[in-house]
Structures are given as C-alpha cells and as structure tokens.
Amino acid sequence: xxxxxxxxxxxxxxxxxxxxxxxxxxxxxxxxxxxxxxxxxxxxxxxxxxxxxxxxxxxxxxxxxxxxxxxxxxxxxxxxxxxxxxxxxxxxxxxxxxxxxxxxxxxxxxxxxxxxxxxxxxxxxxxxxxxxxxxxxxxxxxxxxxxxxxxxxxxxxxxxxxxxxxxxxxxxxxxxxxxxxxxxxxxxxxxxxxxxxxxxxxxxxxxxxxxxxxxxxxxxxxxxxxxxxxxxxxxxxxxxxxxxxxxxxxxxxxxxxxxxxxxxxxxxxxxxxxxxxxxxxxxxxxxxxxxxxxxxxxxxxxxxxxxxxxxxxxxxxxxxxxxxxxxxxxxxxxxxxxxxxxxxxxxxxxxxxxxxxxxxxxxxxxxxxxxxxxxxxxxxxxxxxxxxxxxxxxxxxxxxxxxxxxxxxxxxxxxxxxxxxxxxxxxxxxxxxxxxxxxxxxxxxxxxxxxxxxxxxxxxxxxxxxxxxxxxxxxxxxxxxxxxxxxxxxxxxxxxxxxxxxxxxxxx
Amino acid sequence: xxxxxxxxxxxxxxxxxxxxxxxxxxxxxxxxxxxxxxxxxxxxxxxxxxxxxxxxxxxxxxxxxxxxxxxxxxxxxxxxxxxxxxxxxxxxxxxxxxxxxxxxxxxxxxxxxxxxxxxxxxx
Numbered sequence: 001x002x003x004x005x006x007x008x009x010x011x012x013x014x015x016x017x018x019x020x021x022x023x024x025x026x027x028x029x030x031x032x033x034x035x036x037x038x039x040x041x042x043x044x045x046x047x048x049x050x051x052x053x054x055x056x057x058x059x060x061x062x063x064x065x066x067x068x069x070x071x072x073x074x075x076x077x078x079x080x081x082x083x084x085x086x087x088x089x090x091x092x093x094x095x096x097x098x099x100x101x102x103x104x105x106x107x108x109x110x111x112x113x114x115x116x117x118x119x120x121x122x123x124x125x126x127x128x129x130x131x132x133x134x135x136x137x138x139x140x141x142x143x144x145x146x147x148x149x150x151x152x153x154x155x156x157x158x159x160x161x162x163x164x165x166x167x168x169x170x171x172x173x174x175x176x177x178x179x180x181x182x183x184x185x186x187x188x189x190x191x192x193x194x195x196x197x198x199x200x201x202x203x204x205x206x207x208x209x210x211x212x213x214x215x216x217x218x219x220x221x222x223x224x225x226x227x228x229x230x231x232x233x234x235x236x237x238x239x240x241x242x243x244x245x246x247x248x249x250x251x252x253x254x255x256x257x258x259x260x261x262x263x264x265x266x267x268x269x270x271x272x273x274x275x276x277x278x279x280x281x282x283x284x285x286x287x288x289x290x291x292x293x294x295x296x297x298x299x300x301x302x303x304x305x306x307x308x309x310x311x312x313x314x315x316x317x318x319x320x321x322x323x324x325x326x327x328x329x330x331x332x333x334x335x336x337x338x339x340x341x342x343x344x345x346x347x348x349x350x351x352x353x354x355x356x357x358x359x360x361x362x363x364x365x366x367x368x369x370x371x372x373x374x375x376x377x378x379x380x381x382x383x384x385x386x387x388x389x390x391x392x393x394x395x396x397x398x399x400x401x402x403x404x405x406x407x408x409x410x411x412x413x414x415x416x417x418x419x420x421x422x423x424x425x426x427x428x429x430x431x432x433x434x435x436x437x438x439x440x441x442x443x444x445x446x447x448x449x450x451x452x453x454x455x456x457x458x459x460x461x462x463x464x465x466x467x468x469x470x471x472x473x474x475x476x477x478x479x480x481x482x483x484x485x486x487x488x489x490x491x492x493x494x495x496x497x498x499x500x501x502x503x504x505x506x507x508x
Numbered sequence: 509x510x511x512x513x514x515x516x517x518x519x520x521x522x523x524x525x526x527x528x529x530x531x532x533x534x535x536x537x538x539x540x541x542x543x544x545x546x547x548x549x550x551x552x553x554x555x556x557x558x559x560x561x562x563x564x565x566x567x568x569x570x571x572x573x574x575x576x577x578x579x580x581x582x583x584x585x586x587x588x589x590x591x592x593x594x595x596x597x598x599x600x601x602x603x604x605x606x607x608x609x610x611x612x613x614x615x616x617x618x619x620x621x622x623x624x625x626x627x628x629x630x631x
Contacts, residue, residue: 129580136587143594155602159533160611162595166540167528169591173547173584180577181554 002051005060005075007044008083008120011037016113024107031098034109038094041116042087045080052080053482055489057499059126067501068190074126074500077486078327082123082254085331086247088468089338090116096342096461097240104149104238111148115141115244122251126500128179128186128263131255132172135220139165142248145241146233157236164219164229172216178209189500192263192493210264214271217259220252223275223312224282227305231289234301239345242297243338249308250330253315257326261318262493275316276404280411282309287415290422296347296356299426300340303381306419307333313408314396324487325395328480332380332388332472339377339465346370346458347430358426363434371431373462378423380469383416388472395480513553520546533599533609540595544588551581 015037023030052058052075060073094112102108118138125131143165147158180186182202183194198206215226222230230249234242256275260268286306293299311333314326348356350364364370376387383389393412400408472479489495520542527539555574563575603609 129583133583133587140591140594143598147598150605152602152606155598155605159595159598159602162591162598163528163536163540163611166588166591166595167543169587170540170543170547173551173580176580177547177551177554177577180580181556 001060001064002058002075003060004044004048004051005058005073005124006062008041008048008087009073009117009124011041011044012113012117012120016110016117019110019113020107027102030109031094031102034113035091035094035098037113038087038091038116041120042084042091045084045087048075049077049080049084051075052077053485055485057489057496059500060124068185068187071130072126072187072189072500073124074188074496075124076496077482077489078254078257079123081327081331081482081486082250083120085250085334086116086119086123089244089247089334092461092464093240093244093338093342096243096458099458099461101149101238101240105147107144108148111141111144112244115145117141119247119251123254126188128176128188128191128259131259132169132176135172135251136169138248138251139169142241142245145244146237148241149238154236154238157232161229161233168216168219171212171219175209175212175216178205178212182206182209187500188258188263189497192265192497193501195264195267198267206267207270210260210268211271214256214260214268214274217252217255218275218278221249221256221312222252222282222305222308223278224285224305224309225278227282227285227308230305231293231298231301234304234341235295235298239297239341239348242301243341246304246334246337246341249304250311250334253308253311253326253330256312256315257323257490261315261323262490262496265493269318272316272318275312276408279309279312279316280407282306282312283411283415284309287418287422290419291425293422294358296344296358296426296430297341299358299422300337300344303340303419303423304333304337306415307337307381309415310393310396310412313412314399317399317402319399319401320487320491321401322396322399323490324480324483325392325399327483327486328388328395328472328476329392331479332392332469335465335468335472336377336380336389339373339462339469340381342458342462342465343370343374343377346462347374358429360429360433360437362437363431367431369459371427373466374427374431376466378427380466382420382423384420386470386473388469388476391473391476509557509559513549513557517546517550517553520549531610531612533603533611536611537592537595537599541588541592544584544592548581548584548588551577551584553577554580 015033019030019033023033058075059067062071062073097108115138118134118141121134122131122138125134143162146161147154176186182198182205183191185191185194219226234245260271283306286302286309289302290299290306293302311326311329314322314329344356347364347370350366351361354361380387380389383393397409397412524539524542524546527535527542530536555577558573561571561573562569563573563578
C-alpha cells in the first residue's frame with residue numbers, strides 16, 4: 001500500500017486543526033502555514049498524478065481492513081487529476097484571499113483547509129457512504145466560507161444555500177439506504193458486482209435509488225432545474241470563496257462519472273437521456289442568465305451554470321471518447337470560472353461606488369491590465385481560440401455521436417454565441433464605453449484622487465489562473481493523451497473491481 | 509409492524525416536505541428536522557425489521573440483525589443534529605441583521621453594489 005494516497009486528506013485536516021488551535025490570533029502566520037500546506041498538497045497531488053499515470057488502480061485500505069468491509073480509498077487517473085486540479089485552485093485562491101479577504105472574518109484559512117480535505121476525500125473514496133461523509137465535510141466547511149464576511153445579504157443567501165444542501169443530504173441518505181437495502185453493500189467495487197445480480201423484484205427499488213442519487217449529484221453540479229441556488233449563493237459569497245466553489249460543482253460531475261457511469265453501468269443507462277436533456281437546458285438557461293444579469297459576479301455565476309451544462313452533455317453520453325473530452329473540459333472550466341470570479345472582484349475593488357454592477361460609470365483604475373485579464377478569462381470561458389475553452393468544446397463536439405448530435409451541436413454553438421455576446425457587452429460597458437464617461441467627468445470637475453488598491457497582491461494569482469488555460473491549450477496533446485487514458489481506465493470497470501476486491505485477498 | 513414503520517416514515521416525510529416549502533425560516537427548519545427523522549428511521553429499517561436479535565457476535569445467538577444500518581444511522585444523526593444547530597443560528601443571525609425571516613432570495617438586481625475594499629481595511 002502506498003501511504004501517499006491518504007496524504008491529500010490528512011494534510012489539510014492536520015493543517016486546519018493546527019490553524020485553529022495554535023495560530024488563531026496570528027493572521028500572518030495563518031497565511032504562511034495555509035499557503036505552505038497548500039503548496040505541499042499540490043506537490044503531493046502532482047506526485048499522485050505521475051504515480052497514477054502508469055494505469056494501475058491503487059486501493060488504500062484504511063486501517064488495513066479488506067475491501068468490501070473496511071473503508072477504502074482508491075487512486076486512479078481520474079481521482080489523481082481531480083486532486084491536482086483542487087490543489088492548484090486551492091493554492092491560487094489561498095494566495096488571493098491572503099491579499100485582504102481573510103481579514104473579514106475569523107478562521108478563513110482553517111475553514112479553507114477543511115474544505116480542501118472534504119473535496120480531496122470525495123475524490124479519493126471508494127465507498128458510497130463515505131462519499132456522503134466527505135460531501136458533508138466539504139459542505140460544512142463551505143457553509144462557513146459562504147458566510148465569511150457576514151452581512152445581511154450573505155446571511156440570507158447562506159440560509160438558502162444551507163437549507164437546499166441539507167435537503168440534498170437527506171435525499172442522499174434515502175438513496176444510499178435504498179441501494180443498501182437492495183444490494184447489501186455500499187463499497188463501490190462491490191456494488192458494481194452486486195448491481196448486476198439484483199433480482200427482478202428489486203430492480204424498481206434499485207433504479208429509484210439510482211435516480212435519487214442522480215438528483216443529489218445534479219443538485220451539486222447545478223444541473224437545471226436544480227441550479228437556482230448557484231447564482232444566489234455564488235453571487236453573495238465573497239469572491240475568493242466563489243472561486244473555490246468552482247471546483248465544488250465538479251465534485252457533483254465527478255460523482256456522476258464515478259457512481260453512475262462506473263458503478264451502476266447498465267442499470268444507470270436509463271438516466272443518460274435525462275442528464276443530456278437537462279444539460280442542454282442548463283446551457284440555454286446559463287447563457288440567457290448571463291445575458292440578463294446586471295452584475296459581473298452574477299455573470300460569472302451564470303457562465304458556470306452554462307459550462308456545467310456543456311460538461312454534463314459530454315458526461316451524459318456515457319461513452320469513453322466523450323468522457324475524455326469531458327475531463328478536459330472539467331479541468332478547463334474550473335480554472336476559467338475561478339478566474340472570472342477573481343477578476344470580477346479585482347474590477348469591483350477599483351470602481352468607486354459602483355462595485356461590480358454593470359452600469360455605465362468611469363472606468364476602473366488600472367483599467368489596461370484589468371481589461372486584458374478580463375478579456376482573456378472571457379475568451380477562455382466562452383471557448384474562443386486560442387485558449388483551452390476552444391479545445392475543450394472542439395473535443396466535445398468531435399465526440400458527439402448518435403441521434404442527439406444535431407441538438408447537441410446546435411445548443412453548444414448557439415449558447416456559445418449568446419455567452420460571447422454577454423461577455424462582450426459587459427466588457428465594452430466596463431472598459432470602453434466608460435472612457436467617454438471619464439472624459440466628460442474630467443471636463444466637468446477636477447478629478448478627485450481616490451486610493452488605489454495595489455494590483456501587486458492580486459496580480460500573481462490572477463496571472464497563474466490565466467496561464468493555466470493557456471497551458472492546457474498549449475500542451476493540449478499531452479493533456480488529451482492523459483485524459484484519453486483516464487477515460488479508458490474509467491471504462492474498464494472490471495479492472496477497477498479486480499484491483500479493489502483483489503487487494504483484500506492479497507492483504508490477508 | 510412493517511405497516512406501522514412505513515406509514516410513520518411516510519407521514520414524517522410528507523410533513524417535512526410541506527414545512528420546507530413554507531416561506532418563513534422557522535417552519536423550514538422544523539421541516540428539515542422532520543425530514544432527518546424520516547431518513548434516520550428509513551436507514552434503520554434498510555437492514556430489515558428484526559426483533560430480539562443481537563447486532564454483535566454472541567455465542568448463544570441463533571440469528572443476527574444487520575449492524576451496518578445502525579452505524580449509518582448514528583453517523584446520520586450526528587451530522588443532521590450539527591447541521592440543524594447551525595441553520596438555527598444562521599436563521600437567527602439573518603433575522604437579527606435584516607429584521608426579516610422570509611426565505612426568499614435577496615434580490616440580485618437591487619442588491620447594493622458592494623463598496624468593500626479589503627485593501628483599505630488591512631492593518
């Protein structure tokens with residue numbers, strides 16, 4: 001057993017506890033420890049990606065209990081890649097938050113580390129009930145982060161966010177109970193074996209459980225019609241938190257891949273048309289929402305809904321080729337979404353009195369680097385060449401086969417156009433039309449000097465977030481090779497089952 | 509016995525769903541509590557109903573009841589209890605800060621621009 005596999009769960013947990021117990025009044029050291037720990041997490045995650053790239057599925061029996069009985073963690077290409085993505089995003093967000101957002105409330109960094117622990121656990125676990133527990137760890141930390149900064153609007157939005165997720169958790173438990181009652185196991189590899197043996201009389205109960213589980217994951221992934229919480233919550237959360245939440249929607253998508261595509265296999269095939277249909281509507285609603293919104297933060301939130309639609313179209317095809325495209329797009333859309341939230345915040349801080357509202361006002365200070373960053377992030381998000389959104393969308397379109405292909409092509413291309421219009425309009429309003437206002441204003445009265453927040457502290461994380469889509473696009477060949485291999489590994493369910501259940505025999 | 513348990517779970521779920529759809533925070537919280545009671549009971553019976561059978565290995569037991577759902581229920585109870593406490597505090601804070609306990613979303617359009625500048629507050 002390779003003990004590095006459990007590090008992405010243990011390291012943030014220990015760091016969080018240390019931050020709460022030892023450094024609760026020392027913000028500077030909190031920042032240092034938190035960033036150092038996230039750097040270490042990123043290093044471990046990259047090491048795990050390299051380790052997993054040999055194509056072996058590595059189970060880790062916690063407490064050395066053999067597979068169907070004990071708690072098990074599983075490392076394969078898919079989970080290693082999601083861990084690396086989480087750690088990279090976490091590092092950028094923790095550096096950005098150290099620029100000032102973590103002074104708004106207490107325990108930002110501790111909650112942040114707990115959140116990383118929950119996300120890492122959800123990606124690693126090989127047990128459905130354990131997935132529920134890590135979902136809860138992740139959500140509990142996210143409740144704290146969501147409320148970070150306080151204020152009436154955030155509290156009201158926070159109540160909705162907590163209530164909808166509690167209902168989701170209840171539904172998760174109902175589904176898990178049903179599946180346990182039918183199959184007698186909750187270990188994912190064991191489930192993959194037992195689901196095929198479920199008798200005729202229990203088939204209806206099993207598919208009820210499968211669909212309820214799909215509802216839970218779709219709620220997390222913000223799939224229409226379960227997406228309404230997302231713009232409210234992300235719009236009200238502080239921007240670094242919203243940027244981190246960009247990975248949380250991917251946890252829902254990951255769970256659909258892991259549980260529905262891998263574990264339930266044929267039993268979940270009936271769910272596929274529902275996923276694709278809902279994803280197409282998500283794209284339409286996300287794009288229209290982006291067009292209708294009047295704040296930059298909400299624009300980013302609806303763009304996330306739209307990109308989740310594109311992602312789930314590819315996942316819902318339940319096909320290895322489309323899965324490789326989906327994985328590429330998942331990596332891209334996480335980074336692009338997070339970049340948009342951070343840039344929206346950077347712009348809001350530099351527009352005195354107007355924040356991120358999309359109204360005509362004098363341009364933000366330091367508008368040249370900001371506008372460049374905004375347009376780069378918008379290009380990445382909308383899927384224009386040369387950044388990774390274009391490659392991702394191309395891969396999804398290329399992988400589309402079958403009778404639904406016409407609809408999928410139509411929806412992806414049409415909603416992309418609408419999103420481009422929404423971003424172009426927001427950008428020209430913020431940066432170009434506002435020049436005229438500034439000239440008129442300067443002629444009317446003497447310009448009053450306003451304090452300019454330093455760009456230095458936010459520039460580094462923003463630059464990193466913008467370089468990632470460029471890197472994904474520049475190194476699309478090696479990346480696509482890795483994602484193809486990951487998709488092939490996902491499709492090889494028998495290999496997964498043998499690796500996990502066989503390991504128990506070897507350990508005895 | 510089966511009928512009694514099944515109707516109890518059904519009644520609890522129905523009450524929970526009705527209350528969570530209300531517009532004030534307090535009924536929503538009570539509704540969430542009802543839903544968690546329902547799911548705890550439901551999880552408990554997923555190991556099948558059995559009377560007077562031990563869930564642990566015992567030398568003089570002829571048959572056993574499934575111990576795993578009991579462990580699942582304990583986990584679920586702990587998590588839902590903590591979450592209920594959190595949402596009560598959250599609802600109270602929201603009520604005290606805004607003077608209003610409706611669940612409706614704060615309007616996205618009329619929200620005042622956030623005049624927050626973390627740079628200015630930094631010590």
